[in-house]
Amino acid sequence: MMTSDLELPQLPRVPENSELQAYVEAHDPRPLQEPSLQALLQGFLKNADEKFHIPYYVMRQEVDSGKEAVENINALIVVSAFIAGVQAQMISITYTSNATPLETATNVFAFLGLTLDIIGTSTGVLRTVLLQHTIRRTERVRESLDQLRARIEQLKGREGEATVDTVQQITEVVEIQNSIRSEFQTVRDLSSIVALESAQWIDDTSMATAFSTVMIVPRLVLYIVRSPQAVANQLPLTSMGGGILCLLVSILLFAAGSQPTGVWTACVVIAAGFAVGSTWHMVFDGKGRQMRLANKKIDISLQKSSVLLSHPR
Numbered sequence: 001m002m003t004s005d006l007e008l009p010q011l012p013r014v015p016e017n018s019e020l021q022a023y024v025e026a027h028d029p030r031p032l033q034e035p036s037l038q039a040l041l042q043g044f045l046k047n048a049d050e051k052f053h054i055p056y057y058v059m060r061q062e063v064d065s066g067k068e069a070v071e072n073i074n075a076l077i078v079v080s081a082f083i084a085g086v087q088a089q090m091i092s093i094t095y096t097s098n099a100t101p102l103e104t105a106t107n108v109f110a111f112l113g114l115t116l117d118i119i120g121t122s123t124g125v126l127r128t129v130l131l132q133h134t135i136r137r138t139e140r141v142r143e144s145l146d147q148l149r150a151r152i153e154q155l156k157g158r159e160g161e162a163t164v165d166t167v168q169q170i171t172e173v174v175e176i177q178n179s180i181r182s183e184f185q186t187v188r189d190l191s192s193i194v195a196l197e198s199a200q201w202i203d204d205t206s207m208a209t210a211f212s213t214v215m216i217v218p219r220l221v222l223y224i225v226r227s228p229q230a231v232a233n234q235l236p237l238t239s240m241g242g243g244i245l246c247l248l249v250s251i252l253l254f255a256a257g258s259q260p261t262g263v264w265t266a267c268v269v270i271a272a273g274f275a276v277g278s279t280w281h282m283v284f285d286g287k288g289r290q291m292r293l294a295n296k297k298i299d300i301s302l303q304k305s306s307v308l309l310s311h312p313r
Helices: 017-027 037-051 056-094 101-156 164-191 193-199 204-213 219-226 228-258 261-284 286-310
Strands: none
Touching (some): 056 101, 101 228, 228 261
16 A cells, blocks of 8 residues: 655755866866866766665655556446446436425435536546556656666766766766756656545545544545545545445435335345444454554555665665
8 A cells, every 4th residue: 555645855956067067176176188087977976876866666656556546546437437327317217206305305316426426437537647647757757767877877887988078978967867857856746646646545544543533523524624635636536436325315215205114214224234334344343443553554664665765875
């Protein structure tokens, strides 16, 4: 499970052409053409590599999480489209019946559910497209940075050819490399895969503490209060879930108004039983609490692992 708390360290600014010259002059004022440039060049590149290190592992991890989010949303889009069809069929039966408050309530939930299904499906498609674009961009950034690093290593291997031309080539490559890093950091801060990943449903670990403190607050409302910045990314799944819930309510109301008491009572009992069972497992059941605690510890370990692998010593 990918934790959304993990943040990529801020990337430093792009070095200017003068930085290499200043580094050389500060350590050895002799002309660039002298042999001592080789050692100075190695020192500069080592300093630049440490200063502008990019956490490739974190980027790979984000790409994997983005792909997982795309798969989850695509699966729910299919379900939402199917539910919308069922809801439309329900409306075709009930839309002319508004003589009683029960019939009116049935139509209200039926039309509301269909609206939410359409919103969830359309926004889910849009979210998937955005995620796929971000994934492709991140993979291109990683490939480009890898190629630039390989080019720097190739230039560093020119023993005895530490000329002004070599210095200039390395400087240009370093500037391009870190320009990409700087711009990628800006894009990542504005619309990163980590933020888009919150389009997936609420994970158990983020809710563990909340459930143990305020157990009577509905899960969705509590999540909105705790994480308002993720509400926009939750729109597709929230709409899909609301559409399914409205379908269930409209069916129960329709059954209550058109079927014998035993029919709709059985439906209500079954629905209430599933709701209570799910709530009991999430909130009160000891195994559910242990599972949330274990997942939370796993997320902490994954975060430490990401930081360690992103900044090798």
